[in-house]
Amino acid sequence: MTRPVRLGAVSYLNVRPLVHGIAGDPRASLRFDLPSACADLLARGEIDLGMVPSITYADRPDDRIVPEVCIGSAGQVASVAVYSRRPLRDVRSIALDSSSRTSAVLTRILCARLWHIAPTYTPRAPDGESMLAAADAALLIGDPALFLDHRALGADKTDLGEAWTALTGLPFVWAFWSGPPSGADADVVARLHQARDAGVAAVDAIADVYCAGDPARQAIARRYLRDHMRYDLDSPSLAGLRLFYREAHALGLVSRNPELKFLT
Amino acid sequence: MEENRQSIAGALDHLHPIVLSGRALTPEEAAEAAACPDLVSVGVLGESVRKAMRGDRVTFARVAVVPAGAVAPPATGRGDAQEVRLVDRPASLDEARARVAAARSMAEGVTLTGFSTADLLEMAGHDHVTLAGFAKALAAAGLAAVAETPVDRLGDAEQASEVVRAVRHGGLGVWRLTVDHVPPDDRLALIARAAAVAADVGGILAFAPLSRRGLADVPSTGYDDVKTVAIARVMCRSIPSIQVDWALYGPKLAQVAIAYGADDLDAVSPYDDPAAGARRAPRAEIERHIRAAYAEPAERGVKYEILS
Numbered sequence: 001m002t003r004p005v006r007l008g009a010v011s012y013l014n015v016r017p018l019v020h021g022i023a024g025d026p027r028a029s030l031r032f033d034l035p036s037a038c039a040d041l042l043a044r045g046e047i048d049l050g051m052v053p054s055i056t057y058a059d060r061p062d063d064r065i066v067p068e069v070c071i072g073s074a075g076q077v078a079s080v081a082v083y084s085r086r087p088l089r090d091v092r093s094i095a096l097d098s099s100s101r102t103s104a105v106l107t108r109i110l111c112a113r114l115w116h117i118a119p120t121y122t123p124r125a126p127d128g129e130s131m132l133a134a135a136d137a138a139l140l141i142g143d144p145a146l147f148l149d150h151r152a153l154g155a156d157k158t159d160l161g162e163a164w165t166a167l168t169g170l171p172f173v174w175a176f177w178s179g180p181p182s183g184a185d186a187d188v189v190a191r192l193h194q195a196r197d198a199g200v201a202a203v204d205a206i207a208d209v210y211c212a213g214d215p216a217r218q219a220i221a222r223r224y225l226r227d228h229m230r231y232d233l234d235s236p237s238l239a240g241l242r243l244f245y246r247e248a249h250a251l252g253l254v255s256r257n258p259e260l261k262f263l264t
Numbered sequence: 265m266e267e268n269r270q271s272i273a274g275a276l277d278h279l280h281p282i283v284l285s286g287r288a289l290t291p292e293e294a295a296e297a298a299a300c301p302d303l304v305s306v307g308v309l310g311e312s313v314r315k316a317m318r319g320d321r322v323t324f325a326r327v328a329v330v331p332a333g334a335v336a337p338p339a340t341g342r343g344d345a346q347e348v349r350l351v352d353r354p355a356s357l358d359e360a361r362a363r364v365a366a367a368r369s370m371a372e373g374v375t376l377t378g379f380s381t382a383d384l385l386e387m388a389g390h391d392h393v394t395l396a397g398f399a400k401a402l403a404a405a406g407l408a409a410v411a412e413t414p415v416d417r418l419g420d421a422e423q424a425s426e427v428v429r430a431v432r433h434g435g436l437g438v439w440r441l442t443v444d445h446v447p448p449d450d451r452l453a454l455i456a457r458a459a460a461v462a463a464d465v466g467g468i469l470a471f472a473p474l475s476r477r478g479l480a481d482v483p484s485t486g487y488d489d490v491k492t493v494a495i496a497r498v499m500c501r502s503i504p505s506i507q508v509d510w511a512l513y514g515p516k517l518a519q520v521a522i523a524y525g526a527d528d529l530d531a532v533s534p535y536d537d538p539a540a541g542a543r544r545a546p547r548a549e550i551e552r553h554i555r556a557a558y559a560e561p562a563e564r565g566v567k568y569e570i571l572s
Contacts, residue, residue: 113393167393169433235464239426243392 004028005188008047010035010175012142013221014071014079014229015051016206017199018177018192027191035100035142035175042179049179049188053102057178058245058254064263066177066189069196070233072240074171077161078228079146082107083128084137085155088115095131095138098123102174103141105254106160109247114167128153146224147217161228170240171230181263189263196231203229276305279498283313288501291456298452298495303487310494310525317504318527322554323564324510326534326546330367330378342370343534344547347566349411350378357387357398364405375566377409378402381431381438382417384410392430399434409437409566412476414444421460428465439567440470440507445478448488452495459500469568470505470528471496476512486517490524497525505568515553522557528564529554 004027009015011032022028033041035053042050042060049066050056057063080103084091094111096104104121111117124131124138128148131138132155139160140148150157164172177192184192199206207221230237238260249257276297282289289297300306328345332352342348348371354360360379367376379402388394399410410431418424428438441458455473462468473496474489484492497506505528508521518529533546547563554561563571 167396169396169429235425236429239422239429242422242426247393 005049005184006047007031007049007051007177008033008038008041009051010038010053010142012079013146013207013210013224014142015175016210017203017225017229017231018051018069018071018196020195020199020202020206022191022195025191028188035102036098047179048183049177049192051175051177053100053175054173054241054244055102055105055248055254057176058248058256058258060178061256061258062180063178064181064183064261065233066184066192067262067264068233069192069231070173070176070237072171072173072230072233072237073161073165073228074230074236075162075165076159076228077172077174078159078224079143080106080139080141080160080174081145081150082137082139082158082160083132083148083150083153083155084158085132085153086136088137088158089117091115091117091119091136093120093122093135093137095122095124095135097126097131097139097141097144099126100141103139103160105248106164106172106244107139108253109244109251110160110163110167112251113247114163128155147220164240164244168240168243170243171237172244173233173237173241176233184263186264200231274305275300275302276309279309280312283309283498284316286316286501288459289498291452294456294495294499295452297498298491303491306491306494307524310497311523313497313501314506314522314525314527317501320558320560321562321570322522322527322529322557322559323505323562323568323570324529324532324550324554325564325566327531328370328534329511329531330363330370332363340535342374343536345534346374346563346571348374348376349531350376350407351411353383354379354387357401360384360387360398360402361405364402364407368406371406375408376406377411377437377566378407379410379412380417380442380444381410381413381427382444384431385418385427392426395427396430396434399431399436401434403435407436409439412442412444413438413440414442414476415458415461416443416446416450416454421457421464424457424461425464428461432465432467437567438465439468440472441468441503442472443475445475448484448492451488451492455492455496455499458496459502462500462503468503470507470530471500471503472507472509472530474508474513476509486520489513489517490520493521493526494524510550515549519553519557522554522559527559528568 007030038050039056041047126144203225211217211221248254328342328348418427506526507528508518508526510529511531551561
């Protein structure tokens, strides 16, 4: 490609290891946005590749996935959770963090398939206190969930990554690089792999910079990147992703069950 | 025998260094081997890989098979079986659970396996979450592993791997891949699929590449069968054992299959008939057949561990 590839990524801590060193790379430009905004930028052609929430791919049949890289978890993810002040089986309403459709869809799948409840859902701004004032439970994602002290809220925390793996035995893929087939060539794919490898080797430093000046948060961030995040889009992760799309489609939450197609 | 076979082999000599290097044949190379009319050359490849991977040892397993409708264990109990295996498709999960519960006492001290992953998948409406739930229920009832995982009935390799993962997530072992029914022309693709599944999911200990059902509908020849065994051996390098069913295919084909790459004989009867005499006892007979194929017999357990 003659011009720098335009990359858009979610603005959370968990994506930072995947873009390690890219900010100063003349071959790429990088911007950070909320997950839903990142998907919109991709739709408008304002970025070539987006580290977009997994559900976005189901809406974009022509897109391709950058192979071998994702934001995933196997078991606890720590940063995507439902908070409630009553047992899940008694939950009748859930306030959904409006910034991520993937987590909202996952919540609906888990309600139907694991917890066997059928609550009503209301989109809300990501504020635990006000969400729990308006509903029996609250879905929070990203940094607000990671750093929230749920005990101070008087709420139990149900980790959605852990719940998915309990249901399926598989990892959950939260986001991955994707875009139109023309969005990146093999050199860009290789560069993203390099960034991932360098970032994974430097997670402690990345956590310290991200939470500079707050040792307590730094400790949480280090554990999060080291122990909860998976950055390889490997075979079990792909199986988890395919099952997520199948479940979402079966429940009518996406219009199609997309085939996984990759940039080469 | 080995020297004689080596000296007359020729058509596939160029593939011999490849299989001895430890690399699995590519689909193109396997297709060439499968198309070779020189059966001896194909056999040399299969046997070479078997010897490289397993030495002279050929294992066998004594299995007490419990068909559907057997409301009580046979009077002979499980005999010398290390595995009690429930066969035939149950009508429902409840029936499957009841059969597991009924067989538990018979299997006390050994391993209880049963059913087919493909049958369970169909019973679950092809829903993997439900399938995992079925597996969990059967594991709770006392089943240790599914007995058969027919790769011809689980979709492509990707889909088959997902099914295996779902069953394992429910708590049942999936240790071997099988084939329900495949015409000879489709066998190469199916062997490649089994190799891909085993490489993907790990933990597959054996592959039984010969059809188990519908044998009368589209009969294969012994020529087809031993060739299939040889190709399976050279393509499925991540699977430790290539298996032939002793009860289904009979002693003669099972014995010949050893010379084409098989290293495990499954479903040997656990029951000795005193009236037939010691020489005709299943154990003595199978050991004789294995030794006659220039291999060293060893009885194995359900997870392919050596017992003797």
